[in-house]
Amino acid sequence: MKNIKLKNILSEGTDDLFYIWKQEFKTTFRDQGVLIFFILVPILYPLLYGFIYTNEVVREIPALAVDHSHTSLSREYLRKVDATADVKIVAYCSNLEEAKQKLKEREAYGIIYIPSEFSDNIAKGMQSKVTLYCDMSGLLYYKGLLMANTAVSLDMNKNIKVARAGNTTQRQDEITAYPIEYKDVAMFNPTNGFAAFLIPAVLVLLIQQTLLLGIGLAAGTAREHNRFRDLVPINKHYNGTLRIVLGKGLSYFMVYAFMSTYVLFVVPRLFSLNQIGHADDLIPFILPYLAACIFFAMTASIAIRNRETCMLIFVFTSVPLLFISGVSWPGTAVPAFWKYFSYLFPSTFGINGFIRINNMGATLSDVAFEYKALWIQAGVYFLTTCWVYRWQIITSRKHVIEKYKELKAKRTTVL
Numbered sequence: 001m002k003n004i005k006l007k008n009i010l011s012e013g014t015d016d017l018f019y020i021w022k023q024e025f026k027t028t029f030r031d032q033g034v035l036i037f038f039i040l041v042p043i044l045y046p047l048l049y050g051f052i053y054t055n056e057v058v059r060e061i062p063a064l065a066v067d068h069s070h071t072s073l074s075r076e077y078l079r080k081v082d083a084t085a086d087v088k089i090v091a092y093c094s095n096l097e098e099a100k101q102k103l104k105e106r107e108a109y110g111i112i113y114i115p116s117e118f119s120d121n122i123a124k125g126m127q128s129k130v131t132l133y134c135d136m137s138g139l140l141y142y143k144g145l146l147m148a149n150t151a152v153s154l155d156m157n158k159n160i161k162v163a164r165a166g167n168t169t170q171r172q173d174e175i176t177a178y179p180i181e182y183k184d185v186a187m188f189n190p191t192n193g194f195a196a197f198l199i200p201a202v203l204v205l206l207i208q209q210t211l212l213l214g215i216g217l218a219a220g221t222a223r224e225h226n227r228f229r230d231l232v233p234i235n236k237h238y239n240g241t242l243r244i245v246l247g248k249g250l251s252y253f254m255v256y257a258f259m260s261t262y263v264l265f266v267v268p269r270l271f272s273l274n275q276i277g278h279a280d281d282l283i284p285f286i287l288p289y290l291a292a293c294i295f296f297a298m299t300a301s302i303a304i305r306n307r308e309t310c311m312l313i314f315v316f317t318s319v320p321l322l323f324i325s326g327v328s329w330p331g332t333a334v335p336a337f338w339k340y341f342s343y344l345f346p347s348t349f350g351i352n353g354f355i356r357i358n359n360m361g362a363t364l365s366d367v368a369f370e371y372k373a374l375w376i377q378a379g380v381y382f383l384t385t386c387w388v389y390r391w392q393i394i395t396s397r398k399h400v401i402e403k404y405k406e407l408k409a410k411r412t413t414v415l
Contacts, residue, residue, distance in 0.1 A: 016240065020247030027218055028255060033307060034221075037214035042259045046203055046267040054271055056193025058140045060088040062108040064099040067092065071119040073156075077130065080152045081112060086144035103133070109141040110134045112149065122160065140194055188274060188360050196273050200359060201327040201351045203263050207256065207290070208347045209318050211297040215252065216310030219301035231302065232392040241390040245298070245382070252294045260286055264354070277357040281364045285353055288374035292346035295381035302388045325351045349373045 028034050065078050082089040090108055093099040099111045111133040121128035132149055134142040158177045165176045186192040222231055232238050264286065268275050304310050323329040324342040331339070342348040353370035356362040364371060 016238075017243040017247045017250075020238065020244055021251045024218070024248050024251035025254070027221075028214075028251065031218065031221060033217045034214050037210045037217060038255055038259070041210050041213075042206060042263050045206060046199075046263055047270075049202060050195065050199060050267060050271040053193075053195035053199065056191045056195050057086075058138075058144050059085050061086055061110065061141050061144045062090045063087050063110045063112055063145060064102055064108045065089050065092045066094075066096050066099050066111060066113045068116040069114050069118040073119045073122060074114045077114065077152060077156060078112065080155065081148055084148040084151065086148040100133075103135060109138060110145040112145075125164075143194075188276075195271065196359075198328065199271070199273060200268065200355050201322060201325065203267060204289075204351045204354045205318060205322055205325075205347045206263060207260055208293045208296070208321075208345070208350070209314065211252065211256065211293045212300060212314045213310050215294075215297040216301050216304045216314060217307055220304045220307040220309055223304070224306055232389065238393070241386050241393065244389050244393075245295075245385050248298065249291075249294050249385075252297075253290060256290055256294070260290060264358075268358070274359045276359065276361040278363075281357050281362070282354070284364060285357060285367065285371055285374075288371065288378050289346055289350040289353075291378040292374050292381060293350075295378060295385045296346055298385040299381050299388055302392075321345055321347050322351075324348070327351055327355065343373070346374060346377050349377070 028038055063081075067074050067078060078089060081087050087110075089112070091102065093102065093111075096111070096113060099113075102108060103111060113131040113133065115129070115131070118128050118130070130149065130153065132145060134145055136142055162173045162176050165172070167173050167176060189196045219231055222233065225233070232244065238244055264282070265275075300314075301310075303313065321342070324334055324338045325348045326334060326339075326342075334342075349370040353367040353374070356367050356370075357364070
């Protein structure tokens with residue numbers, strides 16, 4: 001008899017789970033807002049971002065020159081900068097104010113300022129300097145201008161040292177120019193470009209953010225359609241915590257199993273980005289990341305009261321999360337508080353682990369810290385999601401009981 005009751009309970013729970021899964025799956029494709037965040041944004045946003053940075057580097061950046069030295073040495077410096085592939089000097093200005101005005105009018109993206117004492121200081125054996133002003137609205141312009149001026153200054157400095165050394169042989173000149181010979185090699189980013197550096201991190205973050213927005217939007221819609229503004233609807237099938245959490249989570253996981261494959265495997269191939277990791281390492285790593293993101297988003301959805309709230313709460317977090325992940329901003333420069341604060345978000349471990357596997361050829365054992373952390377997050381956020389929905393079920397029952405008592409009291413008064 002007990003076995004029959006247990007089978008009936010399990011059968012009923014399974015039916016409810018698949019009912020909830022089916023309802024959530026329908027919501028994804030019927031609600032235009034959820035459809036946009038779950039399908040359209042993951043499809044179109046990576047393509048847009050990839051096309052913007054597909055050239056990797058910027059060439060012939062327009063720049064302005066202000067030469068107050070008016071010497072052969074200053075003219076040589078500007079001539080060499082103009083000869084680089086990164087910079088093109090479009091105008092020579094008489095003073096800095098004129099150059100700033102042209103910069104405001106977007107005639108150029110940088111100003112190279114050579115002071116009047118430039119050649120005099122070099123002749124005296126003193127350190128001289130060249131000032132570079134950049135339009136920081138475009139980081140690629142800043143990078144190109146800075147690298148071109150740095151390369152020219154190092155080259156001219158080498159020639160000045162050799163000329164003043166008084167060497168008698170070519171070998172002595174070589175040692176004076178480069179006491180230690182070195183080569184600058186960009187590891188895992190042969191083009192030294194922006195797309196190969198940042199797009200993989202953005203793709204991983206995109207999965208978390210679209211899940212937050214989509215699940216938050218669905219939660220806001222559920223509250224708006226509920227007469228008591230609760231997250232759990234008044235329905236006999238929504239009568240168990242596990243069946244609700246697993247039913248909803250299974251629906252989101254099925255959708256994002258396909259979307260993650262497209263975002264993390266297809267998009268990098270479309271734009272010829274680095275992909276030297278093995279699927280045997282990537283797929284097991286992505287599974288806990290998806291689970292952690294889904295349950296994290298379901299937990300966070302408790303704060304959503306209407307459809308618009310998720311846009312106000314979650315959208316602005318994208319850039320800060322990218323910075324504190326330690327990819328866009330050097331991890332060693334992130335303050336300790338923000339470093340530990342970033343551990344609350346699956347994107348921190350997901351971004352670092354994915355880049356090391358996909359772009360650097362690491363194995364799953366090499367990213368054991370990130371891999372274990374994602375599983376821990378998945379477990380913790382699963383428990384918090386269960387707690388959230390259990391609390392919502394209790395709250396919903398209280399509201400129903402209170403409404404029933406209210407109606408019963410009115411009926412008694414009428415009689």
